[in-house]
Amino acid sequence: MLYLASQSPRRRDLLGQLGVVFSVLDVDVVEQRAIGESPTDYVQRVACDKAKEGFASLDGYKRTAAVVLGADTEVVLDGDVFGKPSDTADAAAMLRRLSGRTHEVISAVWLVGDDREAGEVCVSKVRFATLDDATIDAYVASGEPFGKAGAYAIQGRGATLIEYLEGSYSGVMGLPLFETARLLRNFGAHTA
Template sequence: MLHLASQSPRRRQLLEQIGVEFAVLDVEVVEQRAPDEAPQEYVSRVARDKARAGLIRLGHADDVVVLGADTEVVLDDEVFGKPQDADAAAAMLRRLSGRTHAVVSAIWLVGTAREQCEVCVSQVRFATLDESTIAAYVATGEPFGKAGAYAIQGRGAMLVEHLQGSYSGVMGLPVFETARLLRGFGIAPG
């Protein structure tokens, strides 16, 4: 049985999209980057920690597989988390304006006998944003709860000038890589 160690509605939607049956687990892990930890290593570690926390919560049953995922926006080696308030969201959007940033998504599948990971890195270029565009977008409330203060699947799509990589990865769960991992664990999407 597959368990998703995430409360993200986007991750649930993407798993449902590929026809995977799963149960949702609520897990809490510390999401803080270590001083010398590279952004990609940080994202992968958090995803692994979520999956392992889910497995521990389920008692390491033999037929259990837990999917943990994390997605972060990275610019100039800085990991942009979720904005705490409107000022933080506007500040993130100003920094992303007119620039290309990486969106790193890591997926870990963890069972009692094995673990496996996929990491997907996409490049997203934002249009140059003026203050009124930033203020209007922040006022929608969409930036809250989103890494980098935007949702590519929502109104945030209007900010994206170019995407190279995985659209679903930017949303929070790269579907191609996830399906490949699931098949490797004997879980057939579709």
């Protein structure tokens, strides 16, 4: 049985596109970057922590045939990891920093089973158009930036802010489907 250790509706939708049957687990993992931890190591560790926490939450008999998927996605610019904005000022500040620049979106997926675990990382590059204050204010007022790493959603209105994407669209959304499907196949789960 496959479990998704995430409450993200975007991850649920993306995983559903692979045609696999899964259940959702609610996990609570501290997402704080350690001093000296690289952005890639941080994203990978959080994805792994979510999968392990989800696996540990299962009753013993369920663990035998279970595979738990954890994922994390962060926006990175100049070595800074942009999490989810805490308020409107934070969202606007993130968007101002991203304006006219290319940033990385690091998305990690991790699988944990009874006797093994494996993960992959996907790095995409996203270039924002130069944004004026009116555009930033209108986008923040839409409410879309909240709950999104880097204060934008590529699958929503945020797409209008993006000039260029190199990499994985689904990875920027929150679950890189190519890497996820490959991991699932390696774990014996068949995808559509």
